[in-house]
Amino acid sequence: MDIKQIFKNNEKWIAEKLKGDADYFKNLSTGQSPEILYIGCSDSRVTAEELMGVKPGEVFVHRNIANMVSNNDLSAMSVVNYAVSHLKVKHIIVCGHYYCSGIKAAMESKDLGILNPWLRSIRDVYRLHKDELNSIEPEDERYKRLVELNVQEQCVNVIKTAEVQKAYFERELIVYGWVFDVHSGKLIDLEIDFDNILKQIMEIYRII
Numbered sequence: 001m002d003i004k005q006i007f008k009n010n011e012k013w014i015a016e017k018l019k020g021d022a023d024y025f026k027n028l029s030t031g032q033s034p035e036i037l038y039i040g041c042s043d044s045r046v047t048a049e050e051l052m053g054v055k056p057g058e059v060f061v062h063r064n065i066a067n068m069v070s071n072n073d074l075s076a077m078s079v080v081n082y083a084v085s086h087l088k089v090k091h092i093i094v095c096g097h098y099y100c101s102g103i104k105a106a107m108e109s110k111d112l113g114i115l116n117p118w119l120r121s122i123r124d125v126y127r128l129h130k131d132e133l134n135s136i137e138p139e140d141e142r143y144k145r146l147v148e149l150n151v152q153e154q155c156v157n158v159i160k161t162a163e164v165q166k167a168y169f170e171r172e173l174i175v176y177g178w179v180f181d182v183h184s185g186k187l188i189d190l191e192i193d194f195d196n197i198l199k200q201i202m203e204i205y206r207i208i
């Protein structure tokens with residue numbers, strides 16, 4: 001790809017936006033009030049805004065390898081804190097995707113250097129759901145299920161934060177677990193039963 005082309009694309013995009021609304025960028029510069037926090041994978045195929053059909057200003061986005069919400073990751077924790085406490089988002093989406101190479105790598109026994117500690121958190125998800133996962137054949141289906149269970153556990157990690165627990169008491173805030181199927185382009189709501197999951201774990205994780 002010619003990097004210079006990107007600046008040409010940008011000029012074209014500006015012209016198109018201004019044609020539709022002469023004040024588009026002026027309005028955009030006044031501030032943001034997104035209602036959605038989207039936490040997804042860095043994978044180049046899983047573009048947050050494009051797959052959801054949303055515009056600039058509508059979604060606060062955090063992406064990393066395999067859409068992880070680790071409590072020792074200052075970046076993810078800051079994003080959740082800012083989105084919930086300051087932007088007051090109403091929806092938090094954790095979106096994984098099938099064919100995720102981060103998930104795949106965590107299923108293999110390989111030393112991947114600096115990636116090891118990152119992938120270890122995914123291996124922890126595998127360990128939590130080992131019985132279910134080990135009973136799934138073929139391996140492709142197990143791989144898909146780990147993608148889904150990882151989304152579920154990252155949603156739980158979101159709910160473990162003090163900001164989210166506080167917000168649950170004070171206002172409307174909903175957490176969603178989704179998967180994007182790269183093969184069909186479909187966005188799938190996993191319809192995770194948080195009430196049930198929370199009942200089992202809040203005794204341990206409640207901090208508010």
Ligand code: CO
Nearest residue numbers: 041043100101
């Ligand atoms: Co991925």
